[in-house]
Amino acid sequence: MREFVNPYGRVVVGPAESLFARAVRLIETEQLRKRTGSFTVALSGGSTPKDWFTWVVAHRAFSPEVLAAAHFTVSDERVVPLDSDDSNFGNARRVLLEPLKIPAARSHPWPVDLSPTEAAEAYAQTLTALTGPKESYGVCMLGMGEDTHTASFFPGSALLEDDGGVSFAAVNTPQRGWRLTITPTGLRTCGLIVVMALGAGKAQALRRVMIGEEEWSKVPSKILSTASDRVVWLVDELAASEL
Ligand code: 6PG
Numbered sequence: 001m002r003e004f005v006n007p008y009g010r011v012v013v014g015p016a017e018s019l020f021a022r023a024v025r026l027i028e029t030e031q032l033r034k035r036t037g038s039f040t041v042a043l044s045g046g047s048t049p050k051d052w053f054t055w056v057v058a059h060r061a062f063s064p065e066v067l068a069a070a071h072f073t074v075s076d077e078r079v080v081p082l083d084s085d086d087s088n089f090g091n092a093r094r095v096l097l098e099p100l101k102i103p104a105a106r107s108h109p110w111p112v113d114l115s116p117t118e119a120a121e122a123y124a125q126t127l128t129a130l131t132g133p134k135e136s137y138g139v140c141m142l143g144m145g146e147d148t149h150t151a152s153f154f155p156g157s158a159l160l161e162d163d164g165g166v167s168f169a170a171v172n173t174p175q176r177g178w179r180l181t182i183t184p185t186g187l188r189t190c191g192l193i194v195v196m197a198l199g200a201g202k203a204q205a206l207r208r209v210m211i212g213e214e215e216w217s218k219v220p221s222k223i224l225s226t227a228s229d230r231v232v233w234l235v236d237e238l239a240a241s242e243l
Pocket of ligand 1: 076078149
């Protein structure tokens with residue numbers, strides 16, 4: 001594995017399994033660092049985390065301390081029922097949390113049965129009760145789409161310009177409908193942000209984020225530069241091939 005630091009955070013490049021193991025170690029290290037409040041891990045949606053979940057379960061990769069204490073949620077969510085294949089938390093629950101027997105008391109889906117705005121407010125209260133007012137998540141895992149979106153910040157998202165200073169929000173996105181998401185403000189109060197991007201399909205996006213000169217309104221993942229002291233990118237050689 002090789003790694004370097006740039007204005008977007010620490011970039012770790014290596015084979016998928018090494019990156020998967022590194023993600024586990026980052027979570028464990030962050031849990032050890034945690035002093036007050038509950039330790040929260042926000043998982044992400046997409047195919048890459050699903051592969052990681054499967055690997056974590058197969059390798060019994062989480063330490064007993066993480067399994068016994070961590071609270072799990074997702075960094076952003078589609079407003080669909082949890083049993084839908086489109087539900088980020090639903091997928092995390094099916095592939096990771098249920099096999100690991102994480103109890104319901106430490107599983108925190110976004111309350112998708114409420115209206116989106118009420119859901120974001122209720123979720124913010126739940127997270128504040130867990131972590132206190134100064135932290136959004138202990139660890140926030142994110143993916144990145146080929147269009148350079150991360151969390152629910154899509155190109156042109158108003159949240160990139162002004163999120164109102166809140167950590168969690170409901171956003172109505174063109175073509176994608178309502179979504180619930182951590183905000184840029186929320187990202188800046190995470191203990192650690194881990195972005196996983198694997199495969200050749202991410203190469204151009206990663207170049208646009210880390211080398212290109214477009215504004216973050218067009219390349220949303222560039223917003224991570226505002227939290228770069230706490231961002232670790234886990235990318236494979238294919239994704240890093242244009243850096
Ligand atoms: C969503 C997904 C999405 C995902 C990226 C990367 O809610 O729409 O979570 O944002 O994180 O598209 O997905 P892959 O891991 O499948 O490349």
